[in-house]
Amino acid sequence: MTPPRLSLRGVTRRFDSVAALDGVTLDVAPGEFLALLGGSGSGKSTLLRVVAGFERPDSGTVMLDGADLLGVPPHRRPVNMMFQSYALFPHMTVAANIAYGLKREGRPRAEIASRVAEAVSMLRLEGLESRRPHALSGGQRQRVALARALVKRPRLLLLDEPLGALDANLRERTGFELRAIQRESGAAFVMVTHDQAEALALADRVAVMDRGRLVQVAPPREVYDRPATRFVAEFLGAANVITGTRTADGALESPGAACTLRPAAPLPLGVEAVALRPERVRIGPAIGENTAAGRVEDAAFRGESTLLLVRLAGGATLRVLHAEEDGAPPPPGAELRVSWDAASVVPLRA
Template identity: 85%
Template sequence: MTPRLSLRAVTRRFGAVAALDAVSLDVAPGEFLALLGGSGSGKSTLLRVVAGFEAPDSGTVALDGADLAGVPPHRRPVNMMFQSYALFPHLSVAANIGYGLRREGRPRGEIADRVAQAVAMLRLDGLESRRPDRLSGGQRQRVALARALVKRPRLLLLDEPLGALDANLRERTGFELRAIQRESGAAFVMVTHDQAEALALADRVAVMDRGRLLQVAPPRELYERPATRFVANFLGAANILPGTRTADGALDCPEAACTLRAAAPVPPGTLAAALRPERIRIAPATGDNTAAGTIEEAAFRGESSLLLVRLPGGALIRVSHAEEDGAPPPRGTAVRLAWDAEAVVPLAE
């Protein structure tokens, strides 16, 4: 199957800074891909390069196998929804949605039909005559999305689409966005800095840092098997324990005063391992994949408590203690920690 979007070794520099550093990426037809990273990671630059607002210094961008080099933004079968929504304040909801179709010179009847379809899909019925200043944040977000989808783009680019919404509305609108993507059949590429948002909505997540693409994988795989120290830390704040590989494929970790043994021998070059807080339990165990420690802090978080446990070698690790296991031990308590071999994720860098 030809990828809907294909980037090959795309580089974009601003002076001495490489905003994009030889990025290669494919997006399948109908896929929802999230670009995840902090400020300056290059995710918004990548979106602008695909949209045609920035020209790459090298590399290729292709849509359905056709090279987009030299194709201006308005001639690309791509739409972009900006974080600010960029609605026209003097136009009604219906006029905002149909604006792009009018610019294309579409017949009035076709515009009316397609606007009505977009209104129904985005559940904007009854709001067609309102102006943006009389809409809630969630309604404005849906109008901007309707305006982008009404042109039936093969690819929709979304720059922090939920960033202007409060926490409760973000969750609800996020699920609506996912449902709309499935219904429209368009490929979506969404930029976000919110890891929970990316993991909840996307088919795959691409983690970026300093212009480089570090790892692309489905959300569960990315969370459970991060490839690098950065990815492990960025997604869920995993415990990172540095160590030295032993002759039998374990990892000796002086800072934790313990030996980590993964489900398979750790590969040569392994410098550390990641342990998720929820994979660690308080248990009277000894041997590999166990450690002694003292609880320094505890914070109640509803369904669980977050414990900070100091290990003999100096490491301070996070442990998630489920409420169903009873109240956590108080501060200052000496505990034994244990985890399964499957929880140990080797990291090469």
């Protein structure tokens, strides 16, 4: 098994009485793209700053390739950080911005020229070397910031909301470019984001944070399909969370849904809630378990689908995604039945 590139053990950072990080333990493999995902105040940016050396933890260890980082100042760590603002020097050209870190290290002039040319080629910045940041588009400034970070050949690159300053169309295209650059460079990337779609599309693994703790770390599809907690289910993709009482044979009896939800395997003892993704709910006649009756309360057109809010017989509201290929969606006020497969019922911890 390949040793982790980055290894955090029990990292805690407090600000007065608030634990921004609460015993975080995490490994990042060489060449891995990890997304730290969470809302404001979840601790993801603090964790990034601890790894970079801008914050010192109150307890815990931070190791890179087996070496302790805590006694190493930020500028001596084999780690680079790309800030959301890009932090380019406005008075310097593209080439000078990229070369800045190498010059600070006292690298020979020929080596600097060679590595800057390599970074310019990797980031497709040819022809822009003599421009200054104000003459670049948002996407071009982002690539310059990446080039400046990668030119030093860090073993680990930290990215704080790297696509946050871009518009929606540019975010998608630049995200694909970022992923391709990560694969080409071979560096491990740790990216902070609050954008669920961005994390799912780019990362090898997603680490979901809440109130200073890691609540689930897994590949994107697993985090989406099998959320571990109610927080993950609601934060990532806004799944339906249905509460009830576990039956003796491992199903969930839900008064709010006025039905029984039976998963593919019996619910673990103590589980009193399950997740059900809106796209996994079918509209049509059905009876028995894993079916419910309701009325459409509202509808929102989303291009390829329509999101329906269905009030179930017990009073709970179910989000249902109706694909356009399935025909016209039922209008508000329509009475209907919905159903789902047992495999779509996901048990949730607290």
